[in-house]
Amino acid sequence: MKRSKKAALVLMVPATTLLLAGCGEEREQALVYESPSECAAASFNTPEQCKADYDAAKALHPQVAPKYVSKEECETDFGSGNCETAPQQTTSGSSVFMPMMMGYLMGQMMNRGAVPQNLQQPAAANTSKVPTQPLYKSRDDRATFRTATNSPVAGGIGPINLKPSQVQPQAGQLVRRGGFGSQAANRTPATGFGG
Numbered sequence: 001m002k003r004s005k006k007a008a009l010v011l012m013v014p015a016t017t018l019l020l021a022g023c024g025e026e027r028e029q030a031l032v033y034e035s036p037s038e039c040a041a042a043s044f045n046t047p048e049q050c051k052a053d054y055d056a057a058k059a060l061h062p063q064v065a066p067k068y069v070s071k072e073e074c075e076t077d078f079g080s081g082n083c084e085t086a087p088q089q090t091t092s093g094s095s096v097f098m099p100m101m102m103g104y105l106m107g108q109m110m111n112r113g114a115v116p117q118n119l120q121q122p123a124a125a126n127t128s129k130v131p132t133q134p135l136y137k138s139r140d141d142r143a144t145f146r147t148a149t150n151s152p153v154a155g156g157i158g159p160i161n162l163k164p165s166q167v168q169p170q171a172g173q174l175v176r177r178g179g180f181g182s183q184a185a186n187r188t189p190a191t192g193f194g195g
Contacts, residue, residue: 027161030130032145032154034103042158045106053132057104060169061134062087064148065098067174074099077175079139096174103135103145105153105167129164148172 033039039050067086068074074083078099086096107130135145135153145154147167154160 026163028107028130028164030160030162030167031106031158032103032135032160033106033157038157039106044159050106053106054104056132057106057134058101060132061101062098063171064133064169065101065136065172066148066150067096067098067172069094069096069174071097073097073175075139077139078136079142082137082139090174098172099136101134102137103157104132105130105135105145105147106132130162130167131169133167133169 031039031042031044033042033050033054036047036050036054039045039054040047045053065086066077067088068077068083069090071083071085074097075081082100082102083097084100086098088096090096133147135147137143137145138150141152143155144152146152147169149170151166153162153167
């Protein structure tokens with residue numbers, strides 16, 4: 001009977017190793033808020049840090065938000081009254097529309113990391129592996145905060161744990177059809193967008 005217990009333990013070790021190896025990237029703690037005052041009230045950071053991270057997310061917003069050739073297409077994905085004119089235009093000079101920022105994600109740790117080099121983020125931004133960035137809510141799912149690349153991040157405000165690779169900001173693309181929420185598979189990139 002002792003032998004069978006030892007054999008079972010020896011057989012379990014490789015399985016455990018495989019399971020742990022499959023976990024991959026570690027999760028990091030981050031924070032989600034709608035406003036700097038909401039962040040400061042939670043007392044995870046100082047009011048100054050909350051404001052600095054909000055300002056960094058707001059500055060990144062025009063760079064990463066998905067862009068639409070019409071306000072109607074944008075509102076199809078984000079809801080009536082939830083879109084604004086982007087500072088960019090198409091190469092033909094037409095206006096471009098983007099969703100309004102509904103919140104922001106900030107890395108909580110003091111060893112905060114950088115945003116990819118192709119995106120410029122203000123110096124006040126954090127330096128964790130989870131970069132500060134704007135968050136959005138789709139018309140189809142008003143409860144979930146999402147990144148500009150449509151990755152669901154949180155169902156509410158406060159601390160969260162996530163994989164940094166899921167939330168790395170990327171330059172926003174011009175979109176022709178709706179698809180930010182549950183219709184993401186229908187989204188197709190368009191050409192003719194100038195920065």
